[in-house]
Amino acid sequence: MTEAAPKKQPFLSDVATLRERARKHLGDGAITPAYVGDVKKTIDILQSVLATEIVCVLRYTMHAIAATGISSDSVKAEFAEHAREEQEHMKAVAERINQLGGKPDFNPDGLTTRSASYYAEGENLVDMIRENLIAERIAVEHYRELIRYFGDNDTTTRVMLEGILGVEEEHANDMHDLLVAHQGKPMLAG
């Protein structure tokens, strides 16, 4: 897509940028085996996970309210359930930042810059479902990477992320099923 019509730019075109942003903290070097020296880096990573979850709460909440069209009620209910689960993730991550001695960053300024997720409203029901599916796939990919990154150096953070990952995988499946139901075919290649 060109930059000629940024408002119409499909969400998909930003995926590479989002992935790059999600990985930004991982490129700084390997975590030290002793871990304890790198709490600050863990907090930085978790701040971006927190922002990602906040954006997911906002996006699903908006979609749950704004979705319209034939058989939108069941889709709205699904969006609302996801919004609640994203909120649980948001709180768990904020608690972990707090435990590590950090201050969870809920500042709306710069939220989307910190996030590996994307706030997209969607023009219609299928657009909304598609945007959520893409956002979930990015989250799944990013969290898998973080789980490998933390490994045995911070098992508490890793276990928390594993729990979140399981739910994000369910979310991605749910969105995929909805997309097939409402569009009649799976649309995403890769």
Ligand SMILES: [Fe+2]
């Ligand atoms: Fe989440």
Ligand SMILES: [Fe+2]
């Ligand atoms: Fe999710």
